[in-house]
Amino acid sequence: MDAFEGGRGPQYEQACTQLHELLVRIAMDEVFRRGPRYRITGPELNDLAHQAVADALMRITHKIQLGRHFWRVSNNRFDLDEWAQVPDRSGIDPVSHWQARELVEAARDAVETALSARQRQVFTAVVNGVPLETLASELETNRNALYKTMFDARKKLRAQLIAGGHLSAAR
Structure with missing residues:
Protein backbone atom coordinates (compact mmCIF):
# COMPACT_ATOMS: atom_id res chain seq x y z
CA MET A 1 0.00 0.00 0.00
CA ASP A 2 1.49 3.36 -0.92
CA ALA A 3 1.44 6.48 1.26
CA PHE A 4 -1.47 8.00 -0.67
CA GLU A 5 -3.80 5.02 -0.24
CA GLY A 6 -3.18 4.72 3.48
CA GLY A 7 -4.06 8.33 4.18
CA ARG A 8 -0.62 9.08 5.55
CA GLY A 9 2.54 10.52 4.21
CA PRO A 10 3.60 13.65 2.39
CA GLN A 11 1.82 12.77 -0.88
CA TYR A 12 -1.51 12.44 0.87
CA GLU A 13 -1.00 15.62 2.90
CA GLN A 14 0.03 17.58 -0.19
CA ALA A 15 -2.99 16.30 -2.13
CA CYS A 16 -5.33 17.28 0.73
CA THR A 17 -3.74 20.73 0.95
CA GLN A 18 -4.12 21.31 -2.78
CA LEU A 19 -7.70 20.04 -2.74
CA HIS A 20 -8.50 22.27 0.24
CA GLU A 21 -7.11 25.34 -1.54
CA LEU A 22 -9.12 24.57 -4.67
CA LEU A 23 -12.31 23.96 -2.70
CA VAL A 24 -11.87 27.23 -0.76
CA ARG A 25 -11.60 29.19 -4.02
CA ILE A 26 -14.69 27.50 -5.41
CA ALA A 27 -16.68 27.90 -2.18
CA MET A 28 -15.73 31.57 -1.79
CA ASP A 29 -16.88 32.29 -5.35
CA GLU A 30 -20.13 30.46 -4.69
CA VAL A 31 -20.98 32.12 -1.36
CA PHE A 32 -20.24 35.57 -2.74
CA ARG A 33 -22.46 34.78 -5.71
CA ARG A 34 -25.32 33.42 -3.60
CA GLY A 35 -24.85 35.36 -0.35
CA PRO A 36 -26.75 38.52 -1.29
CA ARG A 37 -29.78 36.49 -2.33
CA TYR A 38 -30.01 35.12 1.23
CA ARG A 39 -28.97 38.39 2.86
CA ILE A 40 -25.76 36.86 4.21
CA THR A 41 -22.77 39.19 4.40
CA GLY A 42 -19.44 39.77 6.09
CA PRO A 43 -17.66 37.12 8.14
CA GLU A 44 -20.66 34.81 7.94
CA LEU A 45 -19.99 34.32 4.20
CA ASN A 46 -16.39 33.38 4.92
CA ASP A 47 -17.49 31.03 7.69
CA LEU A 48 -20.07 29.33 5.46
CA ALA A 49 -17.48 28.79 2.72
CA HIS A 50 -14.98 27.27 5.14
CA GLN A 51 -17.63 25.06 6.73
CA ALA A 52 -18.66 23.79 3.29
CA VAL A 53 -15.03 23.12 2.39
CA ALA A 54 -14.44 21.25 5.64
CA ASP A 55 -17.55 19.14 5.03
CA ALA A 56 -16.53 18.40 1.45
CA LEU A 57 -12.92 17.57 2.31
CA MET A 58 -14.02 15.32 5.16
CA ARG A 59 -16.45 13.45 2.92
CA ILE A 60 -13.86 13.03 0.19
CA THR A 61 -11.09 11.80 2.48
CA HIS A 62 -13.46 9.41 4.27
CA LYS A 63 -14.59 7.99 0.93
CA ILE A 64 -10.95 7.38 0.01
CA GLN A 65 -10.42 5.35 3.18
CA LEU A 66 -13.78 3.55 3.22
CA GLY A 67 -12.29 0.64 1.28
CA ARG A 68 -10.22 -0.28 4.28
CA HIS A 69 -13.29 -0.54 6.55
CA PHE A 70 -10.91 -0.43 9.50
CA TRP A 71 -13.24 1.20 11.99
CA ARG A 72 -16.15 -1.04 11.02
CA VAL A 73 -14.36 -4.33 11.61
CA SER A 74 -11.92 -3.35 14.31
CA ASN A 75 -12.81 -4.42 17.80
CA ASN A 76 -9.71 -2.78 19.21
CA ARG A 77 -10.95 -0.01 21.45
CA PHE A 78 -8.80 1.88 23.92
CA ASP A 79 -9.83 1.70 27.51
Whole structure:
Protein backbone atom coordinates (compact mmCIF):
# COMPACT_ATOMS: atom_id res chain seq x y z
CA MET A 1 0.00 0.00 0.00
CA ASP A 2 1.49 3.36 -0.92
CA ALA A 3 1.44 6.48 1.26
CA PHE A 4 -1.47 8.00 -0.67
CA GLU A 5 -3.80 5.02 -0.24
CA GLY A 6 -3.18 4.72 3.48
CA GLY A 7 -4.06 8.33 4.18
CA ARG A 8 -0.62 9.08 5.55
CA GLY A 9 2.54 10.52 4.21
CA PRO A 10 3.60 13.65 2.39
CA GLN A 11 1.82 12.77 -0.88
CA TYR A 12 -1.51 12.44 0.87
CA GLU A 13 -1.00 15.62 2.90
CA GLN A 14 0.03 17.58 -0.19
CA ALA A 15 -2.99 16.30 -2.13
CA CYS A 16 -5.33 17.28 0.73
CA THR A 17 -3.74 20.73 0.95
CA GLN A 18 -4.12 21.31 -2.78
CA LEU A 19 -7.70 20.04 -2.74
CA HIS A 20 -8.50 22.27 0.24
CA GLU A 21 -7.11 25.34 -1.54
CA LEU A 22 -9.12 24.57 -4.67
CA LEU A 23 -12.31 23.96 -2.70
CA VAL A 24 -11.87 27.23 -0.76
CA ARG A 25 -11.60 29.19 -4.02
CA ILE A 26 -14.69 27.50 -5.41
CA ALA A 27 -16.68 27.90 -2.18
CA MET A 28 -15.73 31.57 -1.79
CA ASP A 29 -16.88 32.29 -5.35
CA GLU A 30 -20.13 30.46 -4.69
CA VAL A 31 -20.98 32.12 -1.36
CA PHE A 32 -20.24 35.57 -2.74
CA ARG A 33 -22.46 34.78 -5.71
CA ARG A 34 -25.32 33.42 -3.60
CA GLY A 35 -24.85 35.36 -0.35
CA PRO A 36 -26.75 38.52 -1.29
CA ARG A 37 -29.78 36.49 -2.33
CA TYR A 38 -30.01 35.12 1.23
CA ARG A 39 -28.97 38.39 2.86
CA ILE A 40 -25.76 36.86 4.21
CA THR A 41 -22.77 39.19 4.40
CA GLY A 42 -19.44 39.77 6.09
CA PRO A 43 -17.66 37.12 8.14
CA GLU A 44 -20.66 34.81 7.94
CA LEU A 45 -19.99 34.32 4.20
CA ASN A 46 -16.39 33.38 4.92
CA ASP A 47 -17.49 31.03 7.69
CA LEU A 48 -20.07 29.33 5.46
CA ALA A 49 -17.48 28.79 2.72
CA HIS A 50 -14.98 27.27 5.14
CA GLN A 51 -17.63 25.06 6.73
CA ALA A 52 -18.66 23.79 3.29
CA VAL A 53 -15.03 23.12 2.39
CA ALA A 54 -14.44 21.25 5.64
CA ASP A 55 -17.55 19.14 5.03
CA ALA A 56 -16.53 18.40 1.45
CA LEU A 57 -12.92 17.57 2.31
CA MET A 58 -14.02 15.32 5.16
CA ARG A 59 -16.45 13.45 2.92
CA ILE A 60 -13.86 13.03 0.19
CA THR A 61 -11.09 11.80 2.48
CA HIS A 62 -13.46 9.41 4.27
CA LYS A 63 -14.59 7.99 0.93
CA ILE A 64 -10.95 7.38 0.01
CA GLN A 65 -10.42 5.35 3.18
CA LEU A 66 -13.78 3.55 3.22
CA GLY A 67 -12.29 0.64 1.28
CA ARG A 68 -10.22 -0.28 4.28
CA HIS A 69 -13.29 -0.54 6.55
CA PHE A 70 -10.91 -0.43 9.50
CA TRP A 71 -13.24 1.20 11.99
CA ARG A 72 -16.15 -1.04 11.02
CA VAL A 73 -14.36 -4.33 11.61
CA SER A 74 -11.92 -3.35 14.31
CA ASN A 75 -12.81 -4.42 17.80
CA ASN A 76 -9.71 -2.78 19.21
CA ARG A 77 -10.95 -0.01 21.45
CA PHE A 78 -8.80 1.88 23.92
CA ASP A 79 -9.83 1.70 27.51
CA LEU A 80 -9.44 4.74 29.76
CA ASP A 81 -6.04 3.66 31.09
CA GLU A 82 -4.66 3.36 27.56
CA TRP A 83 -6.02 6.78 26.61
CA ALA A 84 -4.44 8.28 29.72
CA GLN A 85 -1.03 7.06 28.51
CA VAL A 86 -1.30 8.51 25.00
CA PRO A 87 0.16 11.92 25.94
CA ASP A 88 3.20 10.25 27.53
CA ARG A 89 3.84 8.10 24.48
CA SER A 90 3.43 10.99 22.06
CA GLY A 91 5.84 13.29 23.87
CA ILE A 92 3.30 15.82 25.15
CA ASP A 93 4.43 17.29 28.42
CA PRO A 94 2.09 17.05 31.43
CA VAL A 95 1.35 20.80 31.47
CA SER A 96 0.22 20.75 27.83
CA HIS A 97 -1.80 17.63 28.51
CA TRP A 98 -3.67 19.26 31.42
CA GLN A 99 -4.17 22.50 29.50
CA ALA A 100 -5.69 20.57 26.64
CA ARG A 101 -7.83 18.57 29.06
CA GLU A 102 -8.98 21.80 30.75
CA LEU A 103 -9.88 23.28 27.35
CA VAL A 104 -11.88 20.17 26.45
CA GLU A 105 -13.78 20.37 29.74
CA ALA A 106 -14.43 24.09 29.21
CA ALA A 107 -15.66 23.41 25.69
CA ARG A 108 -17.93 20.61 26.93
CA ASP A 109 -19.32 22.93 29.62
CA ALA A 110 -19.82 25.72 27.07
CA VAL A 111 -21.76 23.38 24.79
CA GLU A 112 -24.04 22.48 27.70
CA THR A 113 -24.54 25.99 29.07
CA ALA A 114 -24.13 28.49 26.23
CA LEU A 115 -26.03 26.80 23.43
CA SER A 116 -29.76 26.49 22.96
CA ALA A 117 -31.17 22.97 22.76
CA ARG A 118 -31.39 23.23 18.95
CA GLN A 119 -27.84 24.56 18.62
CA ARG A 120 -26.56 21.80 20.91
CA GLN A 121 -28.42 19.16 18.88
CA VAL A 122 -27.00 20.42 15.57
CA PHE A 123 -23.51 21.06 16.95
CA THR A 124 -23.13 17.62 18.51
CA ALA A 125 -24.51 15.90 15.41
CA VAL A 126 -22.05 17.73 13.16
CA VAL A 127 -19.14 17.07 15.51
CA ASN A 128 -20.11 13.38 15.56
CA GLY A 129 -19.92 13.30 11.77
CA VAL A 130 -23.58 13.17 10.82
CA PRO A 131 -23.76 14.24 7.15
CA LEU A 132 -25.52 17.57 6.71
CA GLU A 133 -28.01 16.13 4.21
CA THR A 134 -29.02 13.49 6.72
CA LEU A 135 -29.24 15.98 9.57
CA ALA A 136 -31.25 18.44 7.46
CA SER A 137 -33.69 15.68 6.55
CA GLU A 138 -34.03 14.46 10.15
CA LEU A 139 -34.60 17.98 11.46
CA GLU A 140 -36.84 18.95 8.53
CA THR A 141 -34.67 21.92 7.59
CA ASN A 142 -32.03 22.76 4.98
CA ARG A 143 -28.25 23.02 4.84
CA ASN A 144 -28.30 26.83 4.97
CA ALA A 145 -30.27 26.80 8.21
CA LEU A 146 -27.80 24.28 9.63
CA TYR A 147 -24.85 26.46 8.58
CA LYS A 148 -26.48 29.44 10.30
CA THR A 149 -27.12 27.39 13.43
CA MET A 150 -23.49 26.21 13.46
CA PHE A 151 -22.22 29.76 12.86
CA ASP A 152 -24.23 31.06 15.82
CA ALA A 153 -23.21 28.11 18.02
CA ARG A 154 -19.51 28.55 17.23
CA LYS A 155 -19.82 32.27 17.97
CA LYS A 156 -21.39 31.57 21.38
CA LEU A 157 -18.85 28.86 22.22
CA ARG A 158 -15.93 31.08 21.24
CA ALA A 159 -17.30 33.97 23.34
CA GLN A 160 -17.68 31.72 26.39
CA LEU A 161 -14.20 30.22 25.97
CA ILE A 162 -12.71 33.71 25.62
CA ALA A 163 -14.62 34.91 28.69
CA GLY A 164 -13.28 31.92 30.63
CA GLY A 165 -9.71 32.70 29.59
CA HIS A 166 -9.34 29.54 27.51
CA LEU A 167 -8.93 31.35 24.17
CA SER A 168 -7.50 34.71 23.25
CA ALA A 169 -9.81 37.30 21.74
CA ALA A 170 -7.40 37.93 18.83
CA ARG A 171 -8.11 35.88 15.72
